[in-house]
Amino acid sequence: MDRREEIILAAEKSFSMFGYKATTMDQVAKIANVGKGTIYTFFSNKEELFHSIVWKMVEEMKDISERTAIEGASFQENAHARIMQLLKFRETHQLFIKLIEEEKELRTPAVGDVLTTIEKEIVNFIAGKIDRGIAKGELKPCDSKLIAYLLFKSYLALVNDWSKTHDDQLTEKQITDVLNNTIFSSLLV
Amino acid sequence: MDRREEIILAAEKSFSMFGYKATTMDQVAKIANVGKGTIYTFFSNKEELFHSIVWKMVEEMKDISERTAIEGASFQENAHARIMQLLKFRETHQLFIKLIEEEKELRTPAVGDVLTTIEKEIVNFIAGKIDRGIAKGELKPCDSKLIAYLLFKSYLALVNDWSKTHDDQLTEKQITDVLNNTIFSSLLV
DNA sequence: AATAGACCAAAATGGTATTCTGGTCATTTT
DNA sequence: AAAATGACCAGAATACCATTTTGGTCTATT
Incomplete structure (x- = not known):
């Protein structure tokens, strides 16, 4: 499965449920079934992921x-x-x-x-x-x-x-x- | 001097300078040259003074x-x-x-x-x-x-x-x- | 009768020990 | 070799609690 897409879906879910501040990168990684570091190969930081x-x-x-x-x-x-x-x-x-x-x-x-x-x-x-x-x-x-x-x-x-x-x-x-x-x-x- | 008026002037000054929260009744009393209790003979509490x-x-x-x-x-x-x-x-x-x-x-x-x-x-x-x-x-x-x-x-x-x-x-x-x-x-x- | 200010309970504040989090990077997996 | 991982770290956030402050009362004083 496309990891980038998984991350985006996970982030959408987490930001929608908990907002920006209460969403942690660990959280997103876990929902996406992905190592935390992997997120950083697609998005340079939390804010960029958020903007996306x-x-x-x-x-x-x-x-x-x-x-x-x-x-x-x-x-x-x-x-x-x-x-x-x-x-x-x-x-x-x-x-x-x-x-x-x-x-x-x-x-x-x-x-x-x-x-x-x-x-x-x-x-x-x-x-x-x-x-x-x-x-x-x-x-x-x-x-x-x-x-x-x-x-x-x-x-x-x-x-x-x-x-x-x-x-x-x-x-x-x-x-x-x-x-x-x-x-x-x-x-x- | 009219004590009620003194209190109002003092309160105006204090609310204008420090805002509602940072204005204390002691402060107002001191500026008005009045005992704190005296304020309460004219205004029933801080909020009423403020409204006034x-x-x-x-x-x-x-x-x-x-x-x-x-x-x-x-x-x-x-x-x-x-x-x-x-x-x-x-x-x-x-x-x-x-x-x-x-x-x-x-x-x-x-x-x-x-x-x-x-x-x-x-x-x-x-x-x-x-x-x-x-x-x-x-x-x-x-x-x-x-x-x-x-x-x-x-x-x-x-x-x-x-x-x-x-x-x-x-x-x-x-x-x-x-x-x-x-x-x-x-x-x- | 009017005023004052010591007094009190409750709330706010400050300081600090502890936990959490974004981001990195050496190691592992593919 | 390239991609992925998660232990790790410094700094930020949080929780905790001792101390101070504050709105409001009430008795003593004028």
């Missing part, structure tokens, strides 16, 4: 979001569906959940760094969609990075943060209504 | 923001000026700075609670302005709480968070442009 796993997750997340697009739907509809998918992934995927938890409770620096990188990657992903919308003439030209940032932060605020200070969650209709009237409407030609 | 000081600060902040309004200016202009003032206060006022720092580094629960309360108060303050705009016929009817929340979170994102993941800060023009085109434009009649 996280990057794989990000690619999967973008893939899923991509596939969410509806044929023939408007830009707003697709953008909304895609971003909601990203947020759902964020709250559903074992590893992602664990990383957010670890960032909140433990403040592990490596985890903070990785979460920042992921956020940048997501915003770039959204900015790319906006640029494509502009190129296709569906959207007005605009500062796509800035709009993507504002859009993502707004979704995070409405979907995740609102319920932290309010008893009720916002309904999806409330969210689409307010964003269609504000950010999205400013984008359309 | 923080509440005073919030009132001052709202006051300053209020006074920032420009006669005869449009809703957007006033709203922008007021919210920027709130954010500036947040980054300028000794006690506020200390509380944000303590929340980030120490995670003192009492501080987290208080910061949440302050955020709610600010959002309510903004929602009130929106309601008044609606009543005066300057704005379309809307869910003012929701818009106030989105607006405040957007300002925080653009003014405070952007620079954490980007080298350059956003200019005030970039911020007003994007918000005028999006959230504000949806509000106007």
Whole structure:
């Protein structure tokens, strides 16, 4: 069996279950049925192994979001569906959940760094969609990075943060209504 | 000299300099030139004293923001000026700075609670302005709480968070442009 | 009646002995 | 010869416990 692949699977399992800090290289080696030294022939250190796993997750997340697009739907509809998918992934995927938890409770620096990188990657992903919308003439030209940032932060605020200070969650209709009237409407030609 | 006032002044000084956790009741008593027991005749415990000081600060902040309004200016202009003032206060006022720092580094629960309360108060303050705009016929009817929340979170994102993941800060023009085109434009009649 | 500060239980802190962990490398296996 | 292993090590993390600090009380004093 491919040792590199075994190691990656073991690392995914361990990081997902215990987080970055509580995952030991011995642990990974044991799950992968591999000597600890072997890991170091494929990954130069724990952090590189971690990045590798996280990057794989990000690619999967973008893939899923991509596939969410509806044929023939408007830009707003697709953008909304895609971003909601990203947020759902964020709250559903074992590893992602664990990383957010670890960032909140433990403040592990490596985890903070990785979460920042992921956020940048997501915003770039959204900015790319906006640029494509502009190129296709569906959207007005605009500062796509800035709009993507504002859009993502707004979704995070409405979907995740609102319920932290309010008893009720916002309904999806409330969210689409307010964003269609504000950010999205400013984008359309 | 009014002992209650002395205690409040001493507490303001100590909380501003050392934060909540590192401020001791002995410290406050000493600064106020008062026996420790005396504090407890005016405030039932440390947390109540703290709330009292923080509440005073919030009132001052709202006051300053209020006074920032420009006669005869449009809703957007006033709203922008007021919210920027709130954010500036947040980054300028000794006690506020200390509380944000303590929340980030120490995670003192009492501080987290208080910061949440302050955020709610600010959002309510903004929602009130929106309601008044609606009543005066300057704005379309809307869910003012929701818009106030989105607006405040957007300002925080653009003014405070952007620079954490980007080298350059956003200019005030970039911020007003994007918000005028999006959230504000949806509000106007 | 108001104030003070000695006092107390509980929590926080500091110091240190012990364990754990990432990474290496000489040895073993293939 | 090339790949894999796991004993080994230095430094980091943890657990432990003695000591100090702190919020809050309560009796003595003004």
